[in-house]
Amino acid sequence: MLAFNTAITAFRRAPLLSLLSITTIAFSLFAFGLFGLVALNIKNALQRVEERVEIRVFVADGTTSERLAIASDDVAKYPEVLKVDVITQAQALERARVELGEFKDVFDSQFLPASFDIRLRPGSRDPATVRRVVDRLREFDFVDDVRFGEEWIAQLYRLRNIAGVAGAALGLAFAAVAVIIIGATIRMAVLARTKEISIMRLVGATDGFIRRPFLIEGSIKGVLGGVLALVLTYFAMRVLEQYLHFETAFFDRRLALLGILFGALMGFLGSAVSVGRHLRRV
Amino acid sequence: MIRFDKVTKIYPRAAAGVAALRDVSFRVGKGEFVFLTGPSGAGKSTILKLLYMEQRPTSGEVRISGYSSNQTRGKDVAKLRRRLGVVFQDFQLLEDRSAEANVAFALEVTGTPRSSIPGRVARALTQVGLASKSTALPRELSGGEQQRVAFARALVNDPFVLIADEPTGNLDERATRGIFQLLREINTSGTAVLMATHDLELVRSTEFRTLEMNHGEIVFDSADTPSVEVDVD
Numbered sequence: 001m002l003a004f005n006t007a008i009t010a011f012r013r014a015p016l017l018s019l020l021s022i023t024t025i026a027f028s029l030f031a032f033g034l035f036g037l038v039a040l041n042i043k044n045a046l047q048r049v050e051e052r053v054e055i056r057v058f059v060a061d062g063t064t065s066e067r068l069a070i071a072s073d074d075v076a077k078y079p080e081v082l083k084v085d086v087i088t089q090a091q092a093l094e095r096a097r098v099e100l101g102e103f104k105d106v107f108d109s110q111f112l113p114a115s116f117d118i119r120l121r122p123g124s125r126d127p128a129t130v131r132r133v134v135d136r137l138r139e140f141d142f143v144d145d146v147r148f149g150e151e152w153i154a155q156l157y158r159l160r161n162i163a164g165v166a167g168a169a170l171g172l173a174f175a176a177v178a179v180i181i182i183g184a185t186i187r188m189a190v191l192a193r194t195k196e197i198s199i200m201r202l203v204g205a206t207d208g209f210i211r212r213p214f215l216i217e218g219s220i221k222g223v224l225g226g227v228l229a230l231v232l233t234y235f236a237m238r239v240l241e242q243y244l245h246f247e248t249a250f251f252d253r254r255l256a257l258l259g260i261l262f263g264a265l266m267g268f269l270g271s272a273v274s275v276g277r278h279l280r281r282v
Numbered sequence: 283m284i285r286f287d288k289v290t291k292i293y294p295r296a297a298a299g300v301a302a303l304r305d306v307s308f309r310v311g312k313g314e315f316v317f318l319t320g321p322s323g324a325g326k327s328t329i330l331k332l333l334y335m336e337q338r339p340t341s342g343e344v345r346i347s348g349y350s351s352n353q354t355r356g357k358d359v360a361k362l363r364r365r366l367g368v369v370f371q372d373f374q375l376l377e378d379r380s381a382e383a384n385v386a387f388a389l390e391v392t393g394t395p396r397s398s399i400p401g402r403v404a405r406a407l408t409q410v411g412l413a414s415k416s417t418a419l420p421r422e423l424s425g426g427e428q429q430r431v432a433f434a435r436a437l438v439n440d441p442f443v444l445i446a447d448e449p450t451g452n453l454d455e456r457a458t459r460g461i462f463q464l465l466r467e468i469n470t471s472g473t474a475v476l477m478a479t480h481d482l483e484l485v486r487s488t489e490f491r492t493l494e495m496n497h498g499e500i501v502f503d504s505a506d507t508p509s510v511e512v513d514v515d
Contacts, residue, residue: 002390013378199374202334203435204364205391206357 003212010193010217017189018221024185025225026232028178029263033233033251035174036259039167041248046160053125053156055134055148057116063142071140072116080124080133085117113144127154179266182225186218186270190278197278207279214275215268222267226260283474284310284333284443289342291328291498302328304498305342310476312442315469317485318478320495326478329495330445333476334366335359347442364392367436367444367473371451373428375420381431382407382416388435406434410464426457433464443474450481458484 011018059068068086076084087095092112118137120130130153134146190197200210230251237248251259291303303325310316318326331337332344335354344351349362375384385403394402407413410430420428429449436444446465450458462484469475479485485492494502 002393195374196376199376199387200391201360202363202368202374203388203391203439204360204362204366206360209391209393 003209004216006213007216007220010189010213011220014189014192017192021185021189021221022224022228025182025221025263025267026228028181029226029229029259029266030232030236032171032174032178033229033259034236035170036251036255037233037237037248039171040251040255042163042167044249046156046163047122049156050122050125050160051119053120053130053149053153055116055118055120055130055137055146057118057137057140057143058145058147059114059116060142060144061113063114067142068114068116071142075116075118075137078133078136080120080129081118082121083119087115087117089114125153126157179270182222182266183270183273186221186267187274189217190214190271190274194278197275201279210279211272211275214271218267218269218271219264220267222263222265222270223260225267226263229263230256230259283312283314283347284476285343285345286329286332287343287345289332289339289344291325291332291337292340301340301498303332303339306498306500307342308493308500308503310443310474313469313472313474315465315475315490316477317488317490317492318476318495319480319482319485319492320501322480324495325498326495327447328498330368330447330476330478333443333445334363334368360392364439365442367433367439367441369429369432369436369444369446369449371448373420373425373432373452375428375431375435377420380417380419381412381423381434384420384431385434385438388438392439402438403434406438407431409437409467410434424457425453426460429453429457429461430464433461433468437468437473441473443476444468446475446477448478448480450479450484 065088072084072086075081089112092114096112116137118133120133124130124133127150130148131150134148137143137146197210201207234250237250241248286306286308289303289306290301292301296302306325306329318329320326328337332339332351333346335344335349335351338351346362347365349358354362376387379387382403385406386399389399389402390396404413404416407416410433412427412430412434415423415427418427420431423431429452433444433449444465449465450461453461458481465475465477492502492504493500
């Protein structure tokens with residue numbers, strides 16, 4: 001409690017420096033947050049595209065509907081498979097009429113084959129897994145052809161991998177910049193109290209006692225900086241939405257809380273390192 | 283109470299072979315008043331730093347009230363310092379706090395119960411003659427008064443020894459006399475005093491023990507000098 005009071009008193013004694021620390025932390029986390037927001041929206045967009053990955057198995061003429069039902073149940077049990085829709089010849093014709101409206105009069109007999117439309121589970125939509133499922137499906141003797149946009153899936157995954165690696169590298173760079181700036185800011189606050197620390201040691205305060213208020217102060221600054229960064233990111237997103245005319249996703253409650261905790265952690269670690277180094281020196 | 287046994291101190295960044303202290307041995311008894319004199323760089327401040335364990339000997343041992351420089355670490359150093367009072371030439375006061383807040387600081391940061399702090403602070407300020415200026419900020423006080431606040435902070439924990447590093451170095455003659463009178467009173471009440479000073483006039487004007495240092499060695503200890511009996515016949 002005493003450490004907490006001391007931390008709050010430190011805020012009151014140097015309000016300008018505290019405000020400067022919080023603002024610096026907020027802006028470095030804001031830059032990180034903006035990057036996070038872009039990464040989140042790219043991830044969502046890729047996920048939406050990925051959900052369209054579908055395997056269509058065309059069935060040879062004359063396959064009985066019982067046979068199709070049994071096979072469909074088997075395929076539905078594959079661990080990679082999310083959903084199997086059996087499309088009969090009549091349904092295929094109906095779908096073609098809807099999708100290709102201008103040719104609807106041409107479709108007057110059931111010349112389109114029946115098929116299975118298979119959707120895969122998230123995490124099983126990469127080219128290798130799709131290829132493995134397709135190979136298994138080809139083993140059914142009634143299968144005439146399997147279409148799954150092999151080229152398109154490969155391109156999508158290449159894009160996803162590039163985005164993933166670039167995102168991780170940029171994310172690390174932004175995080176590193178945030179850590180360095182926050183560390184330097186906290187160090188400034190510690191240096192401003194060099195005399196106080198040396199007097200504390202001289203009169204017999206233990207290192208733990210000296211360290212605690214700084215850790216609390218750093219964590220509070222981190223939390224406040226994190227909240228401010230979140231507010232700034234939200235308003236930046238709204239402004240971008242207005243000018244670019246597209247809807248963007250914002251961090252959900254869990255991610256927002258993680259961001260604030262990240263701020264607190266940065267504040268805590270920044271203080272721990274700065275005070276630790278300082279105590280070893282004085 | 284204080285014992286230096288063959289203490290040598292070489293600072294890590296010192297020129298090769300230059301020792302701040304060389305094979306220094308002496309003892310200070312309970313309640314004794316000792317002056318440390320000598321030119322700048324003689325090793326006076328190093329002796330004081332070794333006492334409150336800001337520095338450690340390169341070789342030899344410093345013992346102070348049962349704490350050995352070879353064994354005392356971490357929390358025990360903090361415990362030792364709570365039983366010492368240390369005063370510097372530049373006062374080392376927190377400029378944004380009143381005299382009483384500066385004194386109370388020494389109690390707050392050592393976990394003293396809050397209820398007992400105001401009484402102890404008032405007693406310490408009264409002891410140094412500053413009870414009437416307890417709410418003044420350091421910049422509102424003269425140099426001598428600021429040094430008295432520093433003494434009050436050093437005394438508030440009832441130390442068994444007061445370590446003073448050039449406490450009158452920044453003061454005029456009148457303030458110096460006042461501070462020295464205060465040191466005498468502190469000593470009379472049973473606290474040992476170890477004071478480093480350049481002020482030879484002050485030293486000569488008293489009967490207290492003097493350790494004179496030069497080039498990291500004790501070159502004169504008045505305790506070793508037999509008293510001279512003068513035949514008046």
